Structures are given as structure tokens and as C-alpha cells.
Amino acid sequence: MSTPIGSLGSGLGGGVELTLYNLATEMLRRGHQLEIVAPQGSISSSLPIKQIPGELQIPAQNQTRTEPILIPKNSVLANMWDYARQVQADYDVIVNFAYDWLPLYLTPFFNTPIAHFISMGSLIDAIDEIIESVAIEFPNTIGVYTQSQAATFSCAEQCYCLLNGLDLSIYQFCPKPTQSLAWVGRIAPEKGLEDAVAAAEIIGITLKIFGLKQDVSYWEKICQEYPNAPIEYVGFLPTVELQKELGQCRAVLVTPRWIEAFGNVAIEALACGVPLIAYRRGGLTEIVQEGKTGFLVEPDSVQGLVEAIKHLDEIDRQACRQQAETLYSLEAMGDRTEEWFQKILKN
Ligand code: HBI
Helix, strand or coil, X not given: CCCCCCCXXXXXXXXXXXXXXXXXXXXXXXXXXXXXXXXXXXXXXXXXXXXXXXXXXXXXXXXXXXXXXXXXXCEHHHHHHHHHHHHHHHCCCEEECCCCHHHHHHHHHCCCCEEEECCXXXXXXXXXXXXXXXXXXXXXXXXXXXXXXXCCCCCHHHCEECCCCECHHHCCCCCCCCCCEEEECCCCHHHCHHHHHHHHHHHCCCEEEECCCCCHHHHHHHHHHCCCCCEEEEECCCHHXXXXXXXXXXXXXXXXXXXXXXXXXXXXXXXCCCCEEEECCHHHHHCCCECCCEEEECCCCHHHHHHHHHCHHHCCHHHHHHHHHHHXXXXXXXXXXXXXXXXXXXX
């Protein structure tokens, strides 16, 4: 059951689109049958998709914490779950990828068990409340990316950590990098790009910037504030091109201002053998293996970034690729997911 904020392939669903796509691919490879239920316009060459019409849901991160739950007329979310109600007997488990109140509220009304994949930390009180009550009434049914994301809810101990998974065959290991550093992500204030630019200016190493200029005024402010910084805006690249460019970099700087549930960019970098220099914040604290595959830095400390860059030669790039293969392959993610489903079906 996909996210109701956009059709699959639109990118509106962010990281959770990738997680759903990778998990579905891996489950099919393992011989499971499945159908993806998603908003009208969702496309996929290889996956069975049931498209549902209706009004998209508002992104939860655009709402305030105390805002009431809003369901539009002809809600695609409601239509998706009415379809699920009708076909539920055909399935052993229903997997919910929506970060929304309705699917969680509907859990007791369904006969087929529902596995909820919660894709962000705590954002809205009414959603926190329903997550916590489902976690208690239906043990093991709340899945998250990381412990630090789970810790933003009161039911942290009841959450099952799935981490994330990538198709590693797309990512080529690069043993010999250029001198450049990298920063990857949506160019928006919560991603803290200005710190990476400031660090690049202090240390005098080129910083290659990959990603969508989502907030242009934010980008322009950085260019005005650091006119002499050695930065190169590469743009938003599709995965195959991104990994080729990213792999050539000495390290990637990950500077989130908010608790990121996971860090897709971080595991993509590891998959290419690129060490991580990241703020000690959110999911990144469970990805970076200190001193082995990168360095965790005091949050919001530009000096901390500069210090870490000076120690980069201590990191073995092969160890970075190895961590991705051990923890973030589709097989590893598939194992964790099957284990999760088994736990739920044993309830
Ligand atoms: N907001 N209401 C709502 N529902 C979602 O499923 C949702 C969202 N905001 C962001 C989002 N999903 C995903 O892009 C992130 O969880 C990755």
C-alpha cells in the first residue's frame, strides 16, 4: 500500500518510493506473490500495480504538530484502503507504506494482518497517538528504518528496525578517488548545505554538489555568503550517473539539521566506497562506523567537519563497500523483512 502523496515514479514519495520498489522487487525474487496499490499514474515496468484514483494526501511534514487529520473529498488514501478491504482475503499480510493516520486506525477493522512501515520520525500528535496504540494492540506490526527514528515515538521498544536496502549492482566501487568532496541531497534549509560549503572554503578542497535546487533563495543566499568557496554545482542526476560521479569523491559530507529517519545518500556513498563525514544526528549515527567507514561529527560544527576531512586517509574505501554489502544489500533487507513478517504472522 503505497504513499498517497504522489504516484510511484513521481519522486514526490521521496525515499519511501525507493524502499517500496526495492522491497517489492526482492520479495518477487524470493517467490512471493504481491500487488502494489498506488495512486493513479503510478508506473513500473516490472512490478504489478493496481492504480487507484482520487485526491492526493497532504505531505505530513507540511503540517503542524497539532493539526487535525485532514481527508479530502474522494481521498485516494480512503479509496486505496477500501480496495484493500475488498481483496484482503487474497493476502497473508498487507504492508502499509503510508505515513498517515487512516491505515493505522483501520488496523483492528481488518482480518488480514497489516505491517506498517513508518518512514519518518514523530511529526503530528494524532499520528503519534495512533502509531503508539497500534504498537501496543498489534505487537511487532510497526516497522521503522532505525532506532533513532523509533526513539522519537514512545513505543520505540516495540518498533522493528528494517534499516534500508539498495540494488548494489547499480553502484560501482571506486578505489582511487579525485581530490573532491561531495554533498548530495535536496537543496533546502533542513539539509544544512551551508556548513559543507563553509568547511570546503576553510580547507580549500572542491565540494561537488548534487541534488535538486528545491529552495532557490536558500541556494542564492549560500552563494552570496561564500562567494569564494570552491564549490561546483553538478545538478540532480539519475542514480546511474550519480553513483559514477559520487564514487570519484574522497568523501561525502552529510549535514542534516533534522532527525533523518535513515540516510539513503549515506548508504549509496558506502556502496561506491566513499567514506562518510556526518553529523552525529538521527539515522546516520547507526550507519557510520566511526573511524572505519567514516567519522561522526558534533552536529552543526563546521570545525568538526574540517577536522574529520583531515583524517580521511585513515579510512579504507573497501571497508565502506563491505559495509554496504553486509548490511544494505537487497538480500540483507529481504532477510530483515521476511523476519518481520514472520514475527507478525506468529502473533
Ligand atoms: N506525508 N501524509 C503523508 N503520507 C506519506 O506517506 C508521506 C508523507 N510525507 C513524506 C513521505 N510520505 C515520504 O516522502 C517520506 O516518508 C520518505
